Amino acid sequence: MEKTKPIELLEKIRAVNPLIHNITNIVVANFTANGLLALGASPVMADAVEETAEMAKAANAVVLNIGTLNERIVDAMILAGKSANENDVPVVLDPVAAGATHFRTETAQKLLQEINFTAIRGNASEIANLIGMKSKIKGVDAGETNLDAGELALRAAKELNTTVVVSGKTDAVSNGSDVYLVHNGHPILTKVTGTGCLLSAVCGAFLAVEKDPVTAAVSALVMYGTAAEIAREKARADLPGSFQIEFLNQLATLSAEDLEVYGSFEKKAGIIQ
Incomplete structure (x- = not known):
């Protein structure tokens, strides 16, 4: 993957304004919508079973987030996901707190059975629980796993085929x-609710303009992390309220030069297949 790819894809998002259909949780809907708008995408937060399939068909990407669940939402997600699959629209799963309750874990597994996901984004505990590795989780906060992030991502990608x-x-x-x-x-991202959920939506925005899921996801992470680092450097942004506002500002103003200076990613060598 070329070093300039995050820059290229960020500029493309800002140019084409992709429509990102989110079925997400009530805690983060506003922050997610504002984050996507700042980035240059166009968010829609439609979760009525009467329209989710139609909205997913019209979207450039669909993001399904299980943060606040009920049976109606699950039905809406399945309708949206299947419609996206039928219409070649990329779909992202955010398995929020998978492993915390039976309902939550079973819902994540049901979605995996019903929908072909282009990408899955979660913390280590959530991903581990998706593939049957028991990992303690407190609410939506990650616990510990026996694998490092690279090994876990590789194993999960193989088992989940995505x-x-x-x-x-x-x-x-x-x-x-x-x-x-x-x-x-930056660690301060963990002090603002919804930053992980927004990241999943941002991955959706990058998938809307890039067919290769790995390239899209790496670019989204580089851009998102760079925006967080720069936001944290601003005055009083060591406090979560100030950081949240400045982070949105950085999503809107991040430049090619910023990504060239701050962007840091690598292809991991020595992977055992």
């Missing part, structure tokens, strides 16, 4: 053969 994004101190992306590590970001 591209997997594992978020953490170092982010990892794998399609089951290649593994990329992304070294951008």
Whole structure:
């Protein structure tokens, strides 16, 4: 993957304004919509079963987030996901807190059975629980796993037959053969609710303009992490409220020069297949 790819794809998003259909949780809907708008995408937050299939067909990407679940939402997600599959629209799954409850874990598995996902983005605990590796999780906060991010992404991508994004101190992306590590970001992201959920939506925006899921996901992570690093450097952005506002500002103003200076990713060598 070329070093300039995140720049190229960010500029493309801003130029074409892709429509991103989100069925997401009530905690993060506003932040997700504002983040996508700042980035240059066009968000729609439609979860009525009467229209999700039609909206998914019209979208450039669909993002399904299980953060606040009920049976109606699950039905809406399946309708949207199947419609997206039928119309060649990329679909992202964010398995929020998979492993925390039986309903949540079973829902994630049901979605995996019903829908072909272009990419799955979660923290280490969520991804581990998707593939049957028990990992403790507190609410939506990640616990520990026995694998590093790269190994976990590779194993999950092989088992789930899709591209997997594992978020953490170092982010990892794998399609089951290649593994990329992304070294951008800042710990303050964990102090603002919804930053992981927005990242999944941002992955959707990059998938809307790039057919290769690994390239799209790595580019999204580099851009997102760079925006966080620059936002944290601003005045009083060490506080979560100030950081949240400045982070949105950086999503809107991030430049090619910023990505050239801050962007840091690598293809992991020595992967055992």
